[in-house]
Amino acid sequence: MIIAAIIAIFVVMVLSIVRAIAGPSLYDRILAVNMFGTKTVLMIALLGFAMGRPDFLDIALVYALINFISVIGVLRFSKSYGFQQPDQQPEEHQ
Amino acid sequence: MRDTISLSITLALFWLANSGHYNGLLLFLGALSVLFVVYIAYRMDVIDHESQPLLHLTAKLPAYCAWLIKEIILSNIKVVKHVWLGKQSIKPALKTIKSNQVTDMGKVIFANSITLTPGTVAIDLKGDDVLVHALMEEDIAALDSGEMDRRICHLEKP
Amino acid sequence: MDLFMNIASGICLLVGSFLILTGGIGLLRFPDFYTRMHAAGITDTLATSLVLTGLILQNPDALVILKLVMILLLTLLISPTASHALAKAAIRSGLEPMVKEQKDNQESK
Structure with a gap:
């Protein structure tokens, strides 16, 4: 069962890379990369169990945090970052 | 302290x-x-009563979580059905709804619960208005002053 | 008891894999950014919970279970925040969501 789950997650990682390359807008790409990251967390946990080394869970935990911070960081480079104060909001679309 | x-x-x-x-x-x-x-x-300067919000919510939180899990499972089944039916079956909609919560914490729980259930995403929160995007139009109607709103209002009462 | 646990964990893992695959296919099939976000939402909530529950049922070690529960809670707290930030940034940059009425759809065919 663990092997089946690993294969499914691998297929979905490939699908999200396809979306990240094809995605028409910047946000499609960020969404695909975010999904790739969350699937990586699951993949690390499953691989740890498949190889009999539950220590991998620490790495999965850290990867979940890094993934979130990297998404917020990439959003910060785009002009319209989501968490700004209301008075600093960039101009709405013209 | x-x-x-x-x-x-x-x-x-x-x-x-x-x-x-x-x-x-x-x-x-x-x-x-x-x-x-x-x-x-x-x-x-982030240590205040909101840094440990669960202290005064702890008693009522498990019942709400159980209800939310049931809701997540139901809406997951709905979204999975639409993924396999293809894009002709979906009817995306964007609408502003009112949230009746008083505290900031209640509003945050409301918006997060909306986003956590697949099929609806809370995009913006200004004052009492929540901008919601949904996969199906009737999901928004169910959210507007619906059961989730009522349960969170009950949750934030001391 | 052991056999029951194994079967339950197998079912959880299989259903979780199916939901993850569905989310991935939805990411490719749906027409615009906002609808794709809902497809990613499936894989972030129920699929992750089911896969991690399947792993919890396989392992009796308390520390490992605690870590799996911690990953589950973190994922459930992080994923709505990330998708909210993403959606808010997208709508502020002027990416219009595709809102279609059922009637328009039939007329255009």
Whole structure:
């Protein structure tokens, strides 16, 4: 069962890379990369169990945090970052 | 002061649960890191009654979580059905709905619950208005002054 | 008892894998960014919970279970925040969501 789950997650990682390359807008790409990251967390946990080394869970935990911070960081480079104060909001679309 | 102490205890328990090694040097380093994080939180001025919000919600939270899990499972089945039916079957909609919560914490729980159930995403929150995007139009109608809103209003009453 | 646990964990893992695959296919099939976000939402909530529950049922070690529960809670707290930030940034940059009425759809065919 663990092997089946690993294969499914691998297929979905490939699908999200396809979306990240094809995605028409910047946000499609960020969404695909975010999904790739969350699937990586699951993949690390499953691989740890498949190889009999539950220590991998620490790495999965850290990867979940890094993934979130990297998404917020990439959003910060785009002009319209989501968490700004209301008075600093960039101009709405013209 | 009470919030600082409860933050330190939570962080220490978190460190102990994650570490799994309990000899003298590592315990000392752990205590050092807890103190450092508390100092950073103090400098960022984020220690207040909201840094430990679960303290006064704890009694009512499990019932709400059970209801939310049921809701997540139901809406997951709905979205899975639409994924396999293809894009002709979906009817995306964007609408502003009212939230009836009084506290900030209640509003945050409301918006997060909307986003956590697949099929609806809370995009913007200004004052009492929540901008919601949904996969199906009728999902928004169900949210507007619906059961979720009522349950969270009940949750935030002291 | 052991056999029951194994079967339950197998079912959880299989259903979780199916939901993850569905989310991935939805990411490719749906027409615009906002609808794709809902497809990613499936894989972030129920699929992750089911896969991690399947792993919890396989392992009796308390520390491992605690870490799995911690990953589950973190994922459930992080994923709505990330998708909210993403959606808010997208709508502020002027990416219009595709809102279609059922009637328009039939007329255009």
